[in-house]
Structure formats: structure tokens, C-alpha cells
Amino acid sequence: MREEDIIKELSKLKKDENYRSLKSIDKKYINFSSNDYLGLNEDRELRIEFFEKYKNVDLMFSSSSSRLLSGTYPIIIKLEKILEKIYNKKALLFNSGYDANTCLIETLFYKNSLIISDRYNHSSIYAGIKASEAKLLRYRHLDYNHLEEILKKYSLEYDDILVVSETIYSMDGDKADIKELVQLKNKYKFKFKLLIDEAHSFGVSGYGECYEADALDLVDYIVIPLGKAGASIGAYVLMDELSKEYLINKGRKFIYTTALPPINVAWNLFILEKIEKFDFRRERLIEISEYTRNLLSKYEIKTISTTNIISIVIGENQRVNRISENLQEKGYLIYPIKEPTVPKGTARLRVSLTALHTEEIIQKFVEELKYEIDNIL
Ligand SMILES: Cc1ncc(COP(=O)(O)O)c(C=O)c1O
Structure with a gap:
């Protein structure tokens, strides 16, 4: 410019x-x-508890490498294994919610895909859609009748469709209806995939709205940024095995970046293990x-x-x-x-x-x- x-x-x-x-x-x-x-x-007491728990561990302030080189420390693998047990999905840790949303969408979707997004979704979701070159249609905020109209019209035309919603919307403070979204998935015989961003609900509703709504099996991708109630940095992406394998091999924002420092990963694990408390x-x-x-x-x-x-x-x-x-x-x-x-x-x-x-x-x-x-x- x-x-x-x-x-x-x-x-x-x-x-x-x-x-x-x-x-x-x-x-x-x-x-x-x-x-x-x-x-x-x-919470200072919580930090004291954390440092007492991890005082004997060599927790470094940099991972000095990407995940695919020497950045996959045992603590990351431990965290991802625990996530996989809780959510019954494969888990991958990203450096931020912004990276997680953009990388997931731009890597797993392409110009022949259709992405239907709540109009008020976060900028990172739109950045991913733009980079994917998929066709984008927006439904009116939280208006599932409008979403269904779009699905009715386009579900025969496209065989690769993604619907994207957040849970709590941070600029309006209102809430998506996860049950209604998964019901639509059933109604349309799984013609589309569902991505839910839990940035403002992780912690606030325990493991998140998808977990609470008992909808883990019906939501294809769950993105959990940790910078809000998670009190940290980074993001969990929960998905099927093939998507995880593909992101590790093709996701530029996963491959070409230094992994989160072990100290932050340990803190993420510490918070995750206490979330129910x-x-x-x-x-x-x-x-x-x-x-x-x-x-x-x-x-x-x-x-x-x-x-x-x-x-x-x-x-x-x-x-x-x-x-x-x-x-x-x-x-x-x-x-x-x-x-x-x-x-x-x-x-x-x-x-x-x-x-x-x-x-x-x-x-x-x-x-x-x-x-x-x-x-x-
Ligand atoms: C809904 C939503 N998704 C993703 C992000 C990005 O997460 P991060 O701050 O971890 O990059 C934010 C805000 O920061 C958000 O509000």
C-alpha cells in the first residue's frame, strides 16, 4: 500500500x-x-498451587521449535491424550484460537465447498473461509429457519458443506442453540459438517456447550480458544482422526510456527484437570x-x-x-x-x-x- x-x-x-x-x-x-x-x-492461590505442583519439572518458557520438529514435548502429548478421553475425539493443540479457526477451515475446505456461517461469527472464521476459497453464505444471526432455507436450497448442489457457529456471542452476549443445530444435522441426514467455536463458553459451561448438550458425536469440529475463561493461551481443536492427520500434514498455521511453551501447556493441563471443580x-x-x-x-x-x-x-x-x-x-x-x-x-x-x-x-x-x-x- x-x-x-x-x-x-x-x-x-x-x-x-x-x-x-x-x-x-x-x-x-x-x-x-x-x-x-x-x-x-x-487467582494468585491457583498460581501458587500450580507452581507447587510443577516445581520439579523442567518447564521451559520456549519450545524452541515447531511441533513437527522438537516442539512436541511429552506434556503436549499428555494434554492431547486427556482431551481425547474427555471429548471422545482426536485433539490437536494450536497456538491461538485465531490460528485454530483459520487453519482448520482453510486446510479442510476448498473451492468446491460451501460454508454457511452465522453472520456474527468471529473474524478468524471469516479469514479461514476467505483463504479456503469456498463459497460463503451467511445466515441471519441465530436464525435457524434462515439456515434451513439455505440448506434446503443448496444441499443438493454441494457435497461438501460446513455450517459454523459460535456458542456465546461476545458482541451481543447471546447464545446459539447447539441442540437445534444438531437436530438440523439429523434432519439433513448428515449432509453437512458442523464447526462450533467455544471461545466464550469453555469454562463458563464446564467443558463447553457441546459437551453439556451431549452433542459431541454430532459436532464434527470443536474449537476451544483458551484466552477467556481458560485463563491461558492456545486453542484445542477436537475432530476425527483423518482431519487431525491432514492438519498435521497440511495445516500451514500448525506446521510453520513455534509450538506453545511447555510452561503454558502445563498450565492448560492444570486448568483442564480442575475445570469440574x-x-x-x-x-x-x-x-x-x-x-x-x-x-x-x-x-x-x-x-x-x-x-x-x-x-x-x-x-x-x-x-x-x-x-x-x-x-x-x-x-x-x-x-x-x-x-x-x-x-x-x-x-x-x-x-x-x-x-x-x-x-x-x-x-x-x-x-x-x-x-x-x-x-x-
Ligand atoms: C469467538 C472467538 N473465536 C476465536 C477467537 C480468537 O482466539 P484467540 O484470542 O485465542 O486467538 C476469539 C477472540 O479472541 C473469539 O472471540
């Missing part, structure tokens, strides 16, 4: 109040922007989410969210910027979400609740939020 074109685009972003910049967080805020939904990453955190998250939604409704602040991610649509960029700046000045870490992450004109505040938020914090925050919404017009 020519320099003058780059400058032009950046000035347009500034003019549209849609310019992004990095800020270091030096002030102590009440954090409403973290995806540490269960509070595991904040975090019930009290899950219960607390549900409790505080309900409390927040009720309070918002009392203050007549609308949200369509049904989960711990509370999305409050404000509308124009300028207004959402002012409101979030004022809330930051009052000590709340909350950012505006704007296009292209969400549709133009639906700029919003995304309140990310965690099991660590208290009723007192929420009460004060909602009062301040109400004040800003009523005063910034």
Missing part, C-alpha cells in the same frame, strides 16, 4: 471516531473488559449476571444479552466514545466496540462480567452508566 493511502485511511478513521490506539493500563480500574470470566487468571465460580457468574440484567432493566437500560457478556447498544461512535471515556475517568475499564467489529450505527459498550464482580460494584457502576447515558446525547 502506498504511504499516502495509508495516511488517508488513518485520517478517515480519526474523522469517523473509529481510530484505535494502544494504552497502557497504569491506573487501578474496576475491570469490565476482561474475559477472565471465572476469575482464574486473577469450578462450580462455585460458575454459579457466582450466573448470579451476578442475573443481578446486573435486573438492575439494568430497573434503570431502563436495554440489553439483548442473556449471558455474562452484557452488550449495551449506544448507536453512534462519538456518543459511545464519550460515555466510555467518562466511565474510564470514574475508574471503570470499559471500551467502546465499533464497526467493523459490530455493524455501523450499533456502536456499543460491552460489559464483561466475571465471577469476581460484586453487587456493590455493579450497583455503583449501573448508576454511573445511567447518568452518562442520560447526559451524553
Whole structure:
């Protein structure tokens, strides 16, 4: 790109109040922007327990090599074996959720495939679809009648179809219906494959929504990014044996990258082994989410969210910027979400609740939020 074109685009972003910049967080805020939904990453005691458990192990901070060279440390194999036992599928560890989604889609699908994607799916899913050169059709967000219309129309034309959905949608805080998606699979006699991204549900619903819905056999690919309630980095991809073999041989984002450091892999394993023990955190998250939604409704602040991610649509960029700046000045870490992450004109505040938020914090925050919404017009 020519320099003058780059400058032009950046000035347009500034003019549209849609310019992004990095800020270091030096002030102590009440954090409403973290995806540490269960509070595991904040938990010092948990880290102490981890280092006590692994103190005799040579856990290095780099794997110094790709998985296919010397990067497949025994701890990775151990982790993948445990995953395979839990999910009854083959498992492969990727360096991030972004890599996992793009690599899986671009490697296993191609120009003769049809990919039908929920309109609001994550950017990494669309990046994978674009690179795969498959035909893309989008269904209206969570509208399974629309998905079925598309399936009816195209299921005879294509013999390689993938349907992609997330579980909890992080910009709207609403939830896909996994049972309905697998019912469609039955109805269409397995004419399509199903990929479910569990980024915002792993941990929050234990092993994830597919596991909880008893749908593991009917979901072909499960992608579990670990940067949210997983309190870590990397992503698990769960699939059939042939797909795993193919990804190991052909997946560029798997082959040509340094494997995750053993220290992170050990932490992933540590969290996975304890996931069932975090019930009290899950219960607390549900409790505080309900409390927040009720309070918002009392203050007549609308949200369509049904989960711990509370999305409050404000509308124009300028207004959402002012409101979030004022809330930051009052000590709340909350950012505006704007296009292209969400549709133009639906700029919003995304309140990310965690099991660590208290009723007192929420009460004060909602009062301040109400004040800003009523005063910034
Ligand atoms: C639904 C979804 N999938 C994938 C990703 C990417 O995961 P990672 O951050 O591990 O690259 C994210 C967000 O980060 C996400 O929200």
C-alpha cells in the first residue's frame, strides 16, 4: 500500500471516531473488559498451587521449535491424550484460537465447498473461509429457519458443506442453540459438517456447550480458544482422526510456527484437570449476571444479552466514545466496540462480567452508566 493511502485511511478513521490506539493500563480500574470470566487468571492461590505442583519439572518458557520438529514435548502429548478421553475425539493443540479457526477451515475446505456461517461469527472464521476459497453464505444471526432455507436450497448442489457457529456471542452476549443445530444435522441426514467455536463458553459451561448438550458425536469440529475463561493461551481443536492427520500434514498455521511453551501447556493441563471443580465460580457468574440484567432493566437500560457478556447498544461512535471515556475517568475499564467489529450505527459498550464482580460494584457502576447515558446525547 502506498504511504499516502495509508495516511488517508488513518485520517478517515480519526474523522469517523473509529481510530484505535494502544494504552497502557497504569491506573487501578474496576475491570469490565476482561474475559477472565471465572476469575482464574486473577487467582494468585491457583498460581501458587500450580507452581507447587510443577516445581520439579523442567518447564521451559520456549519450545524452541515447531511441533513437527522438537516442539512436541511429552506434556503436549499428555494434554492431547486427556482431551481425547474427555471429548471422545482426536485433539490437536494450536497456538491461538485465531490460528485454530483459520487453519482448520482453510486446510479442510476448498473451492468446491460451501460454508454457511452465522453472520456474527468471529473474524478468524471469516479469514479461514476467505483463504479456503469456498463459497460463503451467511445466515441471519441465530436464525435457524434462515439456515434451513439455505440448506434446503443448496444441499443438493454441494457435497461438501460446513455450517459454523459460535456458542456465546461476545458482541451481543447471546447464545446459539447447539441442540437445534444438531437436530438440523439429523434432519439433513448428515449432509453437512458442523464447526462450533467455544471461545466464550469453555469454562463458563464446564467443558463447553457441546459437551453439556451431549452433542459431541454430532459436532464434527470443536474449537476451544483458551484466552477467556481458560485463563491461558492456545486453542484445542477436537475432530476425527483423518482431519487431525491432514492438519498435521497440511495445516500451514500448525506446521510453520513455534509450538506453545511447555510452561503454558502445563498450565492448560492444570486448568483442564480442575475445570469440574469450578462450580462455585460458575454459579457466582450466573448470579451476578442475573443481578446486573435486573438492575439494568430497573434503570431502563436495554440489553439483548442473556449471558455474562452484557452488550449495551449506544448507536453512534462519538456518543459511545464519550460515555466510555467518562466511565474510564470514574475508574471503570470499559471500551467502546465499533464497526467493523459490530455493524455501523450499533456502536456499543460491552460489559464483561466475571465471577469476581460484586453487587456493590455493579450497583455503583449501573448508576454511573445511567447518568452518562442520560447526559451524553
Ligand atoms: C469467538 C472467538 N473465536 C476465536 C477467537 C480468537 O482466539 P484467540 O484470542 O485465542 O486467538 C476469539 C477472540 O479472541 C473469539 O472471540
